[in-house]
Amino acid sequence: MPVNKNALLRYSIIDRLVRNKYKPYPTMEEIIEACLEQHSVTSSETIQKDMNHMRRPRPIGYNAPIYFDRKFQGYAYSEPEFSISSLALSSEEVGAIRETLDLVKMISGTSMSEKFNSAMEKVLSITFEDFPEGEKKQAILQTMQPPKARGFEYFELFYSACREKIPVSFVHYSYKKRKFNSIIIHPFLIKEFENKWYIVGYSEKHASIRIFGMDRVYAPILLDKPFIKVANKKTDDYFHTMYGVFPIPKAKKQKIKIRVSSLATNYFQAYPIHESQKIIKFPDGFSNITFQVVPTIELVRLFLSHGKQVQVIEPEWLIDFSTKLF
């Protein structure tokens, strides 16, 4: 029979108190008080039962060597390093999990984040303290949370397809061409860029790696057919060599040089946009910035968003391209 969440919480409290080297030998009253602080209603009988359960062998109990020390009038483990949690997370590690949880909640609304929440709830309940169930707390971490985009409901399906290596059939609508197409993709990556989600994989129709905005995807269906695996190096290189997601057709990785005002230089210095970024600063504060990347639509848009503060100087064709895009 599964142990209920309140019992798990009490076990973790008992374990934490008994292992506390700064305040060893907790008394029954102290244990009850700690449980009450964590909103777990309890009594000495319940705690005794909990301790008996903890003493039972695994997997039913925890094999906990808990005993009452008559000399110190409190409870302790006969093996000082014992913990009911084989994970034995430190408070810093628990803190790191909580921060991660906050980040995962940014992808809220998917059952995946619910599953992750539930899994972490179990981990935290046997390691440290109560999990803040439904508690309204002040957010201390905030990222952009735009309203849910169309197609995001397929996130979990594509995530599973990437993980389990399952080809997917879907219908794609091209905004630019105003055209529907039936696509079969062998997906390997879900990519987020500027709050937009993309699915990346080998497209049978295009016989190459392609990227599709999830907002333009309709009715994905998992297929039972052999998965076409793209070499790891290719998949790793795909995005490392670019800023953004949509490469300019036929453009290869190359050196791109921009002339940047002193004002805009500050931003490029503070927020480098690519690992290849190199800044050569001049006495007047202006700079030349170079990148070794596959040019993308997003890169050109970024340059254009700075207006006169940023000018493309190399290569020649990109100057023309930027003018046309503007």
Added chain:
Amino acid sequence: MTTENKSLLFEIPKLEGSRSNPRLLRVIVTSTFTRIDFGYTTPWYYESGGWIKIAAKTHLVVSGNEKKFLLKDTEGIPIAPKKMNFESTEDWQFFSLFFEPIPLIDCELSIIEKENPTEKDFNYYSIQLLLSEGLTILG
């Protein structure tokens, strides 16, 4: 898995001599329904993109079979007399029609909205479904 309980997906290439809008994209044949996926883009010649609807009597006809496989449900398109109005000549709509299950055999499939169709009716003829080209759906 036997053919009887297998679900197959057929990608439909652009049909010669058939209407291209709505574009017929996929046919999915299962033991409980036949689903047909379409993509529609609003044309320039209708004010604000016009509207779409599907006749309740729309059905499928399979070569070598006299039975009419009736429309059971839709997604993304209303059944007449209801209709869906577009807002512009740049709109689009993905929709699916669900019919009674057709036999899972090599066949030619026709979608009939009206026996004597006008330009506004969605009739598609002789869509070739070959089992060897069907893709097995997982699950």
